[in-house]
Amino acid sequence: MTATVAADKVVGTRPVSIPRGYRFELVKLVSQWRIRLLVLACWIAPGVFVAGVGGQSTLPSDTLFGRWMHATGWAGPLVMLGFAGTWALPLLTSLVAGDVFASEDRLGTWRHLLVAVRSPRRIFVAKTLASLTVILLLVAGLAVSSTAGGLASVGGRPLVGLDGHRLASSDTAVRVLLAWAAALAPTLALAAIGLLGSVALGRSPTGLLLPPLVALGMQVAQMLPLPVAVRLALPGYAFISWNGLFTSPAQLAPLLIGVAVSLVWALLATALAYLLFLRRDFTDLAYDGAGRRAFTLGLLPLAGLTALTVAVVAVSTPSTGSGITRDKIQASVATAFAHLYRLQTAQLHRPAVTEARLRSTAACTKSDGQGAQSGAGNDWRCVVTWHLPGVPVPGQAIYQLDVTSDGRFVADGDGPKEVNGYFLVRTPTGDAPNPLWQFDGNVELLDTTSKG
Template sequence: MIATFADVPVAGTRPVPVVRCCRFELVKLLSQWRVRLLVLASWVAPALFVAGVGQQSSLPVDTLFGRWMNATGWAGPLVVLGFAGTYALPLVTSLVAGDVFASEDRLGTWRHLLVAVRSPRRIFVAKVLASLVVLLVIVAGLAVSSAVGGLVAVGDRELVGLDGHLLAPTDAAGNVLLAWMCVLAPTFALASIGLLGSVAWGRSPMGLLLPIVVALVMQLVQLLPVPVAVRLALPSYAFIAWNGLFTIPAQLGPLLVGIAVSLMWTVVATALAYLLFVRRDFTNHAHDGSGRRAITVGLLPLVGLFAVTTAVVTPATGATGSGIEQDEVQSSVATAFAHLYRLQTHQLHRPDVTEAQLRATAACNKGGGQAAPRGAGDDWRCVVSWHLPDVEAVGTAIYQLDVTADGRFVADGDGPKEVNGYFQVRTPAGDAPNPLWQFDGNVELLPAS
């Protein structure tokens, strides 16, 4: 048997306390120029981006909440959150957690570190905690910076939710904070996968690339028309499920499932990384990892976890098919239209009406009635009908819908012009954006919770 440094007792000595190890690992991480650059960029770049876009007439309307960036400062943090979940956070976890162990292999410093600390277990805990602290600082920077940029440039105003209702500034602030806190779970899941890759592949760059590759594969799965149970069984869905916080009632089912799945992946991947690390032969200075061990101890357990999670989510949630059904689409469109119609009424200084008085309904089909009314696609068509007090005629408006596989949709007005056929409405104070021209919505993929 080959002895490791962990097997060699040192008389009269004790391992270094974990707090000192954490402080040392944190200093090492922050001394790297790329980590310093990430921290600086996370606290500066979002504010500049949100403030700049908020002053433009051309807005990122293809991004969730992007169409409201010049109307309220609380839309900016949500736009940044959508970008961060897709691109920024996978990159950050790779550069921080994906290299925290491999850097010692490249520098050949394991022997000195083990002699100084005298406990591989404490080294592992210290590196994990130091990575966690840096990630928390970066995520906090993204959230705070984007919020400050939006509030300074646009102001603390009401935010239009995904079902068309207005959130007061205090409610919007609370939901934005909660949304950013929810994405910590999938961020930690990717970080734990980075730790696993860093331990398994040693100085090989594969460990550094693993979180990005895994995140990319998960995002591709989310774009495919897969069953909703498969979608929920991946940590990446928690980067999307925060959308449900901005509806009334809140669509908490998918969000809670996504967070629970992400935490399970975090625990399993971290435990696998720990087992690989404490069993490693540190006397091999040319350690480049083991491809076979990385597959058997790293990849296969995660694949098994995905299969088990999918098998558990399906009966536990009652999720079947894509989760996008005709009734859910019609309900979401009608609800959003009723809320936004009231907003347009206020713009035009007309007598106020309530959602109950409007009695808005939607009749939607897919593919001109030639396709089954379920699933994602850009061929949904809805006719919205509503009633006004003391008016016998029923109002109607047409919308073309583009529904994505994750349940988000964009409704594009197709007439009449006075209601939703033009991007502006003429108000007593001048032309203003028409809230009924285009709007975003969200279909809950799980049965009503």
């Protein structure tokens, strides 16, 4: 008879309540030196890093919003969010959720825990909630610390969005908060995968590696020329789609789909971990993983969920192929240029001009017009044309674009030098960064943009 059955039928005893078990598991987690070190690092290191970068002469311009870290403190938490989604959050979920069950196997303490709690179900719930609490504490530390460091070192001046328009400080604060909240969904998905690996693989250290490996696989997939439906069906897409919050109107559809997919993954992986946990034999002291059951109750359902989500997204969204077309790139470049031109005009104290009067347009080609005019690549070239009131000859500027598979692009100015040929502009108050020299943009992979 397994320990599960015996524990559920003990006569004259009652299982320990979930709140009490949760407090016990939480104390066990935070008493570990590595968890305490992680908490301290997440609440201190991001602020120090952002403040330090804000005081340097060079910036991480290859990182989204990195080129604006001297201009506003709100760029700091966004740069940190990009780093966290790629590296920090997968590792944090691995060290917390990926070891919460496996540690009991390594220490051989399952029998003592079952005797004390007298309910495997409540043990699972308590451990899961304790892991979730610690992960939320770590994510909150990353967000709060990086925001505080940025605002303290640079200040809360307006942020320039991915379409070139300026966001007021209050509006930026809301969008930064929403971006970090959206990143919680894929973080929970990775944490649930960590729980599943910790339950299914027993004392094996492979469970610790599962969340980073899954995250790395999703990052590689996002760099490949995959169809839009496949990209949106991966739980890590919400680590990327928060970019859409910083355009006007906000590109909400990809973000909402990414969050929904991540939450479904989190629920399914947690449910699978729960089923595996209840079916294990705690009387087997040589237990070393669920074996074949880990494949049938772990890997196969998640693979089936991926296939199902790809089908649902493909049917429910109108986009096909890469989602990156010439028309989208031209519209995005022209819009961003118009907003940034106004910003440069204000820097140089020239007469103000509106985007409507500029009537900026962009003519873009890929590979000098050879081959398909769509898809990612660093061989896009755009000629931007605009009109100034009272000037009969329109102005033109050239940009070389590097467009990535996820829709983000970097436009690098290629002349004329008076407009975008140099990274600084000479203003009446001294040299200042030239907003038209190089700028980031974002192409929505879906064919419709939410007006919300």
